Amino acid sequence: MTAEATNMPAKARPSLYAIDPRTKRRNAAEKRFRLYGVAAVGFGLLALVVLLSSVLGSGLGAFRQSVLTMQVPLDAAVLDKEGTRDPAAIAKVTTIAYGKLLQDALTAELTEKALLPAGMKPKDVGGMISKEAPAQLRNLVLANPDLIGTTVSFDALANGRIDGFFKGRVTMESAKLDSNVSPEQLELAQAMRDAGLLALKFNPGFIFAPDASELRPEAAGLGVAILGSAYMMLIVLVLSLPIGVAASIYLEEFAPKNRFTDLIEVNIANLAAVPSIVFGILGLAAFINFGGLPQSSSVVGGLVLTLMTLPRIIIPARAALKSVPPSIKDAALGVGASKTQTIFHHVLPLAMPGILTGAIIGLAQALGETAPLLLIGMVAFVRDYPAAPPEGFFDPASAIPVQIYSWTQRADPAFTERASGAIIVLLVFLLVMNSLAVVLRRKFERRW
Amino acid sequence: RDQIQSAGSSTVLPYATIVAEAFGENFSFPTPVVESGGSGAGRKKLCEGVGENTIDIANSSSRIKQSDIDTCKANGVNEIMEVRFGYDGIVFASDINGKEFAFTPADIYGAIGANVAKDGKVVANTAKTWADVKADFPAQDILMFIPGTKHGTREVFDTKVIEAGCKATGAYDLFLAAAEGDDKAKEKAAVAQCNTLRTDGTSVDIDGDYTETLSRIDANKNAIGVFGLSFYQNNTDKLRVATMDGVMPSVETIAKGEYPVSRPLYFYVKKAHIGVVPGLQEYIDFFVSDDMAGPNGPLAAYGLVPDPELAKTQEMVKNDVAMGPLN
């Protein structure tokens, strides 16, 4: 034994201040390693900044909209020919007639203010007003038939191209080539803006209004989609988190380790790799055709997304449960806690950060998912708001990602801006959803 | 269920939404729900059966197929109404700053057909630039974004452009001569040969939609893309359209039948649901009314080529005439 002591490599005693070459190398490696970490985080953040700035850059415009303010004489001769003020009769007047009314009103007003350029046809003037405006005016009148015969001050959305002009999307040059707008119209719009008849205003309709058709991008909003997404997320959250955590607790803590549980384990891992659209196929077959639930409804969407999210919650939750040191379990079992108590009192709180991370990521994905909704009829044009829950779960609804998806496919470039705006809304939605989880996660985090 | 539900082609989708929106505004019925998801899926959904949780209308950018009708029958959907409400024009366009092109089908085939006729022989297509195809074209690299095979547009592109071009260049006859079997098999083989396109990256299938094609043209300025007329009309400031056989594509030229590449658009109504789903009859009447689908209606304004025989369709819809067997 003593002989071996002399075998110890006798070392010279270098100064602590002078770092020896090997340590220098190791420190360099350390620095590099750390740098890789910084670079990795930096890369991620950079990507985030690039993506977000492109989204913000093209999407913020959606929250402001050009609005024309005009005086509209509600001509009784047009709106109520018989003069009976019978709602049924008034309802017979279609939006086409209202459109004409608006066009005439604007032309008259512009003529009066001497803004109308010579040679501009009333049709071109009418073309500057959104096609949504007649419907709004009609609803106004139907709600209050007494207005007929009076002149009302009416805020109408401007046509998407006019709006685009003030947001820089449409220019005089592009208007020359554009078959949907003319430079004269743009000049007129500028003149109107100078005269205070037209203004860029915050646009609540973008958040609250329902989708609109291709002809009126300026009126398209996210109201139905936000409700639909909220309903679905409610279902997903309420179902997938408890079920996912319960399943992972069973698999990690209770299940006997045998072939069958191996099967479940592989199976769950595999479910995570199933393309989301296949869950749509499943949803169509199981919930709509077999279960008889209604098409396009948020309940089916929520259920499908729940199934899709489950494995994505179970896998991280299991990893988190596994990482709790056994000594903690021993300690609890040793004072006579039951297994269930041990898990719920000690293991679960310690595993909570990992579980919440899984939930954050799983729900983020569910919130942004479109493909499975394709097959269950939620990728749709829905204009009526779903009712309040629980009945509303069964009404047709859209979802924010669906709205983004369909807006990016539309021909009018104004929808690109709206799609980016919708992405902003989606991200805000996501941040609101996540922030709670993030706060909770920080509360549970500790080292031992 | 109170609202009408329809599903199907994404080409028909914009028209259907425009009508649905107007319908919802002017009638006391709820706004119909219009799903996209493809003509095939739409027709499949239509044929799933009758009842509340099946759809009422399938939008389709191509005519229904016998197999769909069979499925329908098997599931108890015996009567469907076929409604053709207009035409969709298909145009070729490049970036707004790109060169001007005046195509014929033969040029397109000569550019992206896998095998072309050269001096009476079939040779592999090696053209690199458009100048290789036709001398008076600019020497710009050939790059075409064509609709993917999932799209109905591709069918039209294949028959009206590629096959036409194949025949025009004489390649078809050479293929036919080289093919074996009886006449029918020969023809089939020749057509298949015509439809075989280059895979070296000169022709790129687009499985997405026209916005994707537009973005790709944005990223590849010297590419030529295939678009729907309505899409082009909304983006005239970004795209420079090419003529085909010397004709400029427009609603008028297509309606007159001068511009060769177009296709009819349909929707199919489940007759059993008429009278059951509130507003269904009103909706289809409204859809084909002159206010909507007529030459001055919003659909035409958006780019639909109105059906010259619209009056006939209106009559048919009014009387709920179910479609006969496919011819």
Next chain:
Amino acid sequence: MNDMRLTERAVETKDIKIAAHDVQVYYGASHAIKDVHIDILDKTVTAFIGPSGCGKSTFLRCLNRMNDTIDICRVEGEILLDGEDIYDKKVDPVQLRARVGMVFQKPNPFPKSIYDNVAYGPKIHGLVKNKAELDAVVESSLRKAALWNEVKDRLDAPGTGLSGGQQQRLCIARAVATSPEVLLMDEPCSALDPIATAQVEELIDELRENFSVVIVTHSMQQAARVSQRTAFFHLGNLVEYGETGQIFTNPKDPRTESYITGRIG
């Protein structure tokens, strides 16, 4: 050393609290405990001694079925607590562990406050009616474990922030708080200074009045001081078991003798 205390103790006849017959423990293929027969008496302190790695902890963990938590561990044979087989299907290990408490070799406080560490057992077993009683239990347990004075001002501090010896005493307090019938202590004083050790030994002596205590220790002196019976393990075998006095003064097995006489600690 005051070995005299050995003689003081009258060896009364006591009931058998735990009877182990023919116990075999395997870790996977390795045979860690071989054929152990032992009767642990009620109201008695039993010491397990033996070289490191001989299977003391393993056997101790059998007595309250803590080995159930190790996947690869397999226990054979019969262990009776008050005449009832603890490995019987009908037995609820939870109830068993409430009756047979344990202090582990490595201190393992919960990552919670000191108070919550001690209060946990009484809470889940419903030993207290209200907060005041709980406070009292926590205080008395911490006092018994000789930790009260050091932590009374920081009961809300995390148990993991204590020094090694403090953690060990915290774990003792935690085990004592549930007042088990049998207390298994795996080297409870290994990180304790002599004074704290004396206090814990005092506690053990006190517990003996009502309960059984099984203590694993490497200190022969400690075994001699606190235990009435001693079991000597060697390579997984129970070599010798008997009156502490007899084991230390007159061992029957040569292995015991050589272990005892090599005594140093």
Next chain:
Amino acid sequence: MNDMRLTERAVETKDIKIAAHDVQVYYGASHAIKDVHIDILDKTVTAFIGPSGCGKSTFLRCLNRMNDTIDICRVEGEILLDGEDIYDKKVDPVQLRARVGMVFQKPNPFPKSIYDNVAYGPKIHGLVKNKAELDAVVESSLRKAALWNEVKDRLDAPGTGLSGGQQQRLCIARAVATSPEVLLMDEPCSALDPIATAQVEELIDELRENFSVVIVTHSMQQAARVSQRTAFFHLGNLVEYGETGQIFTNPKDPRTESYITGRIG
């Protein structure tokens, strides 16, 4: 006990290996080490004794800057190793820790094989040229820690599957394998049986020929047996520091005396 060994040792004049001046350690607001001055000699075994929670581990951890890893821990004062301030900005704690090794109070083997546990240090410090040398270092380290015989057949088994005492010896072997100049051992024998303890003490004695060893222990006997100098801590203060013989036979401070005389372990 063979306290005679105390007298055997001639107290030579030795270099100061570590000099600590005015060291203060705070955990958040609590003042754990107060004003400690101590000179630790080269080629000497220094024992730290004192009641549990008095700050022995804390001070020990200052000596190789292990306290850096505890967020709330703050160290003030000056600690010189061979005359160089280890808390200097220029000092790389990594290099420091390679020279000042440590065995922790709670055995903490890596979740790796036994072999890899021991080979870890030599590998990262590049102390060996090839596998054969590494094998030799691993074997000799395990032998020194008196673990070789028990584990030689299962060097590939995970270190976490060992018994408590085996884990402790594994950690000792791991620390020895890097052959540090100063070895800090926090209760290295707490979970060891007397024979293993003797072997570790022998190892310490052997190490003393070339290096310094600082050992925290609760066993007065052990301190007396292995150390040449002893420091007594109390409530964060270094109460007394001197020749081991003097401290045990003739303590100057009444606190030391009362601690020593209350000796039991």
Next chain:
Amino acid sequence: MSIGLLSLIVIALAAAGFLIGRQLALSKAGGDIRRLHSLPGYYGQTVFLFTAVPALLLMLLWLLVQPLLIETRVTSMISAADIPDGSSANLVMTDVRRVAEGIDLILARGQLGETDIAAMRADLADVRSRLAEVGVAVGTNVKPGVFEAAKAYRDLSHGGHLALTVAVLALALAGFGYALSRIRPEFRARNVSEGFVRVLLIAASLVAILTTVGIVLSLVFETIHFFRLYPASKFFLSTTWNPKFGGGSDLGIWPLIWGTLYISVIALVVAVPVGIFAAIFLAEYASKKVRAMTKPLLEVLAGIPTIVYGLFALITVGPVLRDWFAQPLGLGTSSSSVMTAGLVMGIMLIPFVSSLSDDIINAVPQSLRDGSYGLGATQSETVRQVILPAALPGIVGAILLAASRAIGETMIVVLGAGAAAKMSLNPFEAMTTVTVKIVSQLTGDTEFASPETLVSFALGLTLFVFTLGLNILALVIVRKYREQYE
């Protein structure tokens, strides 16, 4: 009583049961908890569970079965004459339900009484307009048969509903009474309630099994259908993927599998190192503040809709890669490529790896770090040699999850990699994945019963089996590694 109210009553009863059970247990033990087998709360829980669960289960079952029973009863009442041509009994039932609903509404408005309704005859009264008044639209005039059926439907459902209410309440009360009667101090309440929790946990993990069964079932029939139309040998062996609109397609799966693997591998090559390094940085190096900020920020990457990534790939990354790498290297001129899609997908996957691994790394006990630092290891050595191995099982899980996402992604591939199915080694060529083709073939304009559409199902099923194989492989490898250390 509405279903909601009924469930509320049951739950309220159960809640009361909880309190009473608790109290009862306490009082039976003479107020001394120590004499109880379990904590008093557990006794309360058993009462709660026995009251609520059977009753609610019965209600659920009843609600599922009752409509079926009533439907068959009422359907049998509808004569063939009431079913219009081309319609079906199913559709008529829709009308029946709507009319029944309308009758309820009319009654609710108090316009008519029950007796009026019973006396009302569809052929006499204008039922349609009456219904329209209460806002129920019916497509055509209501036929007498339908109206009678509707009345019967109403009666039956009301009767059924009443019976349901009675049965559910009775069961709840019975459970309530039974559970209370069982309360004795020695009653093992905790075991009962924990057993129940265990059943819940098992049920939760069975959801995953059921999902799989559902997926396989929903794919398998159409897949068989597909193989009837298209030879399986060509599907599995051919190396060309070239669907045609009018039939005569080549549908070999290999180019798609190749593309899937290639793109996924590139995505993982980006995401795994970046993710793991980010995780290490966050867990080991970053200050608390930085970590608290950065981690959620990175997680936003997982929440950005994939269409944004797709456009980013198409408009920004694709051209850059083409102009700076592909063209100078002579590797092609395509702006959409495997590389583009893989790179951008990798970015999306970063948080999958980083956040999940960060949690696992953070859970590695501090004592292991101390052990390593104490030996003079640098932080990076500690991380690489001690912490990563200890955290490995969790990290592998995170990577598998990321890989799964990569395989299942659509939008980024469509826009980034194009739609061309090719088998090439050149990473700067356009390729595509199985998932993309599933989506595009399924949502195309081709007829549904054609192989071109049905191939989606075969692709889905094949991919399912394929990933199953990969997962089993991963499990085996992980097990092998883990055996060494556990």
